[in-house]
């Protein structure tokens with residue numbers, strides 16, 4: 512299943528995505544507020560890509576994002592109704608995340624008929640929180656020490672978007 516937006520192609524993950532995604536996931540900037548430390552080896556990214564490819568039908572839908580033929584990130588519901596996204600720092604700030612997520616969310620609410628989508632974000636992740644706000648998500652609750660990332664305990668702020676609150680324009 513492919514989705515096209517004005518600038519982007521969203522498509523299922525493939526095994527040849529390991530190298531370009533590793534180039535993104537090995538960077539400390541990308542992974543500063545992720546649930547794992549930066550990937551140290553391509554094998555780690557290969558496991559990530561395999562997990563994307565093996566999501567059972569009806570339980571989630573994740574996409575690799577391409578811009579001008581180049582892999583720039585991933586966006587999708589890795590497990591309904593949880594949304595996750597990550598983009599190459601080289602392309603941040605150009606609205607690509609927002610553009611990709613609008614397509615993913617629109618499909619989740621229509622084709623998959625989800626009533627609600629949720630996100631789990633590190634409270635320090637200002638870019639992600641701003642992005643979710645732009646998309647209409649609202650904060651539901653917070654929890655401390657939810658993720659042990661390397662040696663550090665991190666917290667979560669949870670967001671939700673209801674189908675009726677999603678603006679398609």
Ligand SMILES: CC(C)(COP(=O)(O)OP(=O)(O)OC[C@H]1O[C@@H](n2cnc3c(N)ncnc32)[C@H](O)[C@@H]1OP(=O)(O)O)[C@@H](O)C(=O)NCCC(=O)NCCS
Pocket residue numbers: 540541542544545596597598599602603604605606607608609610630631632633636637638639641642645
């Ligand atoms: C979060 C992330 C996906 C945003 O990607 P992006 O392509 O830069 O997002 P967009 O360009 O669509 O911008 C979204 C909004 O965040 C804002 N923003 C970008 N970087 C920001 C920062 N460091 N601090 C505050 N706001 C920021 C943008 O200005 C934009 O707001 P606007 O539409 O009001 O101008 C990207 O920073 C990323 O991949 N981070 C690493 C992985 C990650 O943390 N994923 C989320 C896990 S919950």
